[in-house]
Amino acid sequence: MKLTPLSEIPVTTKVLITCFLATLGFGNIAAGIYTAKYVGLSYDSLVETYSDREAPGDHGHPTDHPHRHGPNGEHLPQEETLNEFGEKEITLDEVKEMPHKVGLKLLLQDAHVHLFSHGVLALCIGILFLWSGLSTVWKLALIPLPFLAGTLDFAGMFLVKFVADGFAWLILFAGGLNGLSFSVAFFLACYEMWFLPLKNKKS
């Protein structure tokens, strides 16, 4: 399918595309500032948000179980002694931090809502790559990027929750891919629409 090059489309269409990119750009900048200021751009903040695993030293129970020693000197867990009310007497020092969880329901809901909208945005960015004057090889490399970014972003959240904290790096990587694909689309489309015609005129 042969598309009219971006440099030759009517100015009205150029304005439409530029407005779309500018709005998206503003949204991304706002997201970046919000994240940096209020959320945190770190591996640790992502693990804290999505991981279901206990922090080091936390044994999953609200109190520690002091060890007893077996006949061979091995450590044995203390048996829980419950009082007549079925309660274990503890001290304030033995109260452990309650684990904090992001529920599966919320993750599924977020993925459902965001991937649909993200897919549409990725389609728009992919169309811009398709429409550009880049070679087929470059197009094949760039078009999947925004789709991959969104999918890996949410996949990372589920993987952090259910598999390993290390997948927080995948979330950060996906964020990078998102930024990269949008930035390339933004500058490429603006260049081809507004600067390439001037360059062609000069030559």
Next chain:
Amino acid sequence: MKKWIPLLCVPAFLLGTAFHSWAHVTPNVKLHTTREAVARLLPEGKLSLKEVTLEGENLKALESHENWDSQEDHFNFYVSRDGDRKLKRAAIFMTEFTRHGPVVVGVALDPEGKIADAVVTDVQAEPLEWIGPLLRIPFLESFRGKGSGLDLRLDEKWKRGTTEMAQAYGVILANALKKSAQLFELVFRNGK
């Protein structure tokens, strides 16, 4: 033109690592540690821990309440008893799972199952903007003395000067208190 694409890649990629914020769930803000909250909610008496797992008839009894929507089935009650082993207070940390992440409320109940005190211990960064105003007014304190029958509809006085989102989270906090009282009744008054 092709020269600037690789040049842009690195800063664009680095800036883009911010974009995981699209994910909508913001990190947890810890307002009080569990230990601090227990110390505040149960200021007197000998402390003990009662672990409760809901199943069978007990779970059905709670699920019959319209407001009971807990995704958890295991709860820990921190209990304080006086020298005669009588119950002084019990405290529980109830998690409300919302669209913007979990909110954890520590609730202390008296021996009659009435709310004695409450404190928000954990909330995500985004909903903190809406819950924050409620924590600056005596909203949680207004539930003292109320039990499992408390009305989840917000009093008109709390609607004045608060946004719709704050009011929505007010209902969420009220539900955490109500569920705590309902669970207390099941565990301590109906003799689980």
